[in-house]
Amino acid sequence: MNSLGLDKHPSQTRVVVAMSGGVDSSVAAALLKREGYDVVGITLQLYDHGQAVAKKGACCAGQDIYDAKRVADRLDMPHYVLGYESRFRQAVIDDFADSYLAGETPIPCVRCNERVKFRDLLETARELDADCLATGHYVQRVAGSQGPELHRAVDDSRDQSYFLFATTPEQLDFLRFPLGGRPKTETRRLAEELGLAVADKPDSQDICFVPQGSYAEVVKKLRPGSIEPGEIVDMSGNVVGRHEGIIHFTIGQRRGLNVGGFDEPMYVVRLEPEARRVVVGPQRALARDVVHLREVNWLYPAPVDGQGVPVSVKLRSAMMPQPATVYAGEGGTGTIVLDTAQNGISPGQAAVFYDGARVLGGGWIDSASLSEAAKAA
Missing domain, CATH: 2.40.30.10 (Translation factors)
Structure with a gap:
């Protein structure tokens, strides 16, 4: 039994690694390569190249694809870039825009894992005769009495299990997470030790397809004419202000309401997209x-x-x-x-x-x- 739980010698075990170009997935690939596995790197081109290079520090951007290629060359392993733009647009970006217009606060990274990385990419890995798909996520796959279980990472400050809740048992059977038992500081140290060019690369913080961190601007571009102004009302229905679109608000928000005359701070309690109405109230109403x-x-x-x-x-x-x-x-x-x-x-x-x-x-x-x-x- 090898370190990935497979009854094969590492050299006979093909592992496809999802390489985003960041330090985590790069170290995951390097560790597996060092153990003697047959490692193949795949990087996904998820959106238009012009948009990709416009966003510095986001995952799956133009620079990240270049960095993934450099790491693969350093490790002497095959590396492929797959164009998933259409699928990503339909499954993630459109869902993001529609959710905001419906008064919700979406999490596109979960949708990306669910609908692209752990579905389409996983199938691509199978087509390449891979025995498993590895990623740089900080989460643990633990052998249980009834099959593999998904557990929080050892480094609680880096745990990403919240974003992987949609992983199915069938997908988990094929997935591996080499970094889940390590703290981030060790990952950085390993990147330096292994001579990876991304060792000091900062972590991506924002949503990859939001060029300047403005969700509203992205929704305006995707759904022109769909963002309409409306009223801000208190819980009794009294109009206390105006807004330029409900996509600028989320439940629990306090700042940026521009409403006054109350004895206590006001928060967004409810969004009513059909009426284009933002309802505010005191914190206890949340x-x-x-x-x-x-x-x-x-x-x-x-x-x-x-x-x-x-x-x-x-x-x-x-x-x-x-x-x-x-x-x-x-x-x-x-x-x-x-x-x-x-x-x-x-x-x-x-x-x-x-x-x-x-x-x-x-x-x-x-x-x-x-x-x-x-x-x-």
Whole structure:
């Protein structure tokens, strides 16, 4: 059994590595190459070259493709660039624009993993007779009694499991994550030790196809004429201001509302896209303890017959997991009941549930409400 859990000698094990041009995927490829695996690098061209070179520091950009090629040459391994522009536009960019116009706060990186990297790229890896597909994500694949499990990374500050909740059990069987058991500092050190040109390259921070970090400008370009001004109202329906489009707002937002005359700070409580209305209220009005999900993916046997599973849940990527109970519904739906109400739960974000370090599953937030019991408390 080799280090990837396959009953083959490394030299007889072909591994396709998804190479973004960053330090993480480069080190993943280098480590596998050093162990003697038959490594093939693939980099995805996800959007127009002119757009790609306009965005410095984003993944899958023109410079990153060049950097991935340099690393592959340094490691003496084959490297291919695949044009996935059309698929990425349909599956990720269009979904991003439509979600914002619907009053949601989307996470395109999850959609990219779900619909492009772990679906189309995975199939390409199989076509290349690969035994597995490796990535530079900070997450762990752990052998369990009923098959591979997805676990949080050892380095909690770098954990990316929230963004991989849509990974299916079948995909997880084929995937490998060489960096999940290492801290980021060790990855940087290894990059220097292995002589990789990207050793000091900064991490990408922004969404790759948003050239200047302005989501609104991207949506305007993709959906011209669709962004319309409207009213800002309080919770009683009184008009307290105007706005230039609901895409400029998200649930829980406080800054940039430009409303006054209140005795306490106001927050965005609700977005009503059909009426082009932004509803604001005090912070206490944000509290929600029941979260309704769509497109739920289970990496653990889904509960049946109305049984709830105690979990800890993340409703945003940066939040601490909160105790809750999750119930499976029909048609890929689900419901989370939080032990304690939380503020700023936004449709379009992901809810990911854990049992300790293990990812049990997750889904997209469709709506949230405050239970009668919480109201009475």
